[in-house]
Amino acid sequence: MHQTLEPIMAEQPFLKGLDAEHLQLLVGCASNVRYEAGQYLLRESEEANQFYIIRHGRVAIEVYTPNRGPIVIETLGEGDVLGWSWLVPPYNWRFDARAIELTRAIVLDGKCLRGKCEQDYQLGYELLSRFLQIIERRLQATRLQLLDVYKD
C-alpha cells in the first residue's frame, strides 16, 4: 500500500502551520531519501533543484579548500532544513553536504516548487518567509562564528 508523506511532513517544524492545500502541493513534490554515512547529498557547483528536511541523522555542510581540504562549516540534524540555492539564480549549490551518519530525509523538488510558487504567490510567500527565518538564524550564527569569541 502506498503511504503518503503528508502526516510525516505535517509534523516537521519547518512546515508546521502550513494550510492543508499548500501542504498537499508540497507532498506532491516530495519523496523519501536515505544516505549512508559518507555519502553526499549535494556537491558544490552542481545544479540546485531540491531541498531537504532531515528526519534522522546528521549532515555536514563542507567547503573544499585546496590547501586545507574539506572544512566542516556547520552540521545539521533532525528537523533542520538543508539547501536554499534552488531559490536563488543561477540555482547552483555553493557547498557540499555529506551525511556524517545514516541519514533519512524528505527531499522536495525545487524546480517543481519554483513553478508552483510562480502560480500561487501565497505558497511562495509562505515558503520564502519560512526560509527567511532559517537564513536569518544562520546569518546570525555565522556572524558569531566570525567573531571567534573563544580566541581571546
Next chain:
Amino acid sequence: MKTDIGTAGPGRQTEPTLDDPILPRMFQVRRIFSETADSFSCELQPSDGEVMHFSPGQFNMLYVFGVGEIPISISGNPDKPKLLVHTIRSVGPASKAIRRLKRGDLIGVRGPYGTGWPVKGAEGNDVVIVAGGIGLAPLRPLIYRVLAEREKYGRVALLVGARTPGDILFQRQLERWRGRLDIDVLVTVDKAPRSWRGNVGVVTSLIPKIRFDPATTTAFVCGPEVMMRFTAMELEVRGVPTSNLHFSLERNMKCGIGLCGHCQLGPYFICKDGPVLGLDKIKKLMALREI
C-alpha cells in the same frame, strides 16, 4: 584588623565586617594538569588543614608570590571541599606562573568571594546550562550540585560550545555526563576538521535541539560576553523569563571585596554583587559601550 566591606548600589547598607579580607591563606599545590592546549586545572590543599567551603559560581583571588594575583572561579565539587580546584587559561604572567608551580609549592588564596549561581531558586524548574570555552569551569560546581540533587529539578540540559574539538574542557567528564539518562549534554565547536563527528556551529544553535518548558526554565550562562548576549536573546525569544537568566560576568578585579572599584559595572561591583548576576539587572548595562 576589621575592615568594612565596601558597598555599591543605591540604598545599600554597610555590610558585616570580615577579618583581614586582604590577607591570603596559604594553600599547597597537590596537582596541576593540562585540560586543553592552553588551559589547566590546579588542585590545592589548605596548609592549615581547614577546608574552604564555597558556593557554585564563587571565585578566589590566587596569589603567586612575586608575580601577582588573579581572580579565578572555583571549578571543583562544592560537596568535596577538601580539594580546592581551579581551571585556568594561561594568558598572563600570573596564570602562566601558576602553570609552572610544582606539587608542594605554596600559593596564596583569598576567598571565596562573590555571589554564587542561584541553584536553590531553580528548584522545580527545568535547567538549561550554557557554557562557552573556559566558561564551563565556573559552571562545573553548579553541574555537580544539580546532579547531586537531581530529583529537585525538571529537565536538565548542558550545552557546551568551544572553538575547536581540542578546546573542549573536561572531555571525559562530559562523556560521563552524556552517558547519564537524566541530563542532555550537547557539544558543538565553531571549527572542526573532517575527522570530528560531533556538531559544528555556534552554541546557540543547540538551543532548538533541547526540550524545556520556557516559562519554568532557569538558565545559567557563562562564556565570552558576546556569546552570552546571543544566548540570552535566543532563550528570551523562546519565552524564558529574563529574571530566570543568570550570567557570570568577568571584569578586571583587584581587591575582590568591593573596595577598589576596578570591577564596577554601573551600580554593581562584579566581585561582590557578582560575578553571577541576573540578566534583569544587567541587560541595559551590557548594551552600554562606555562601561
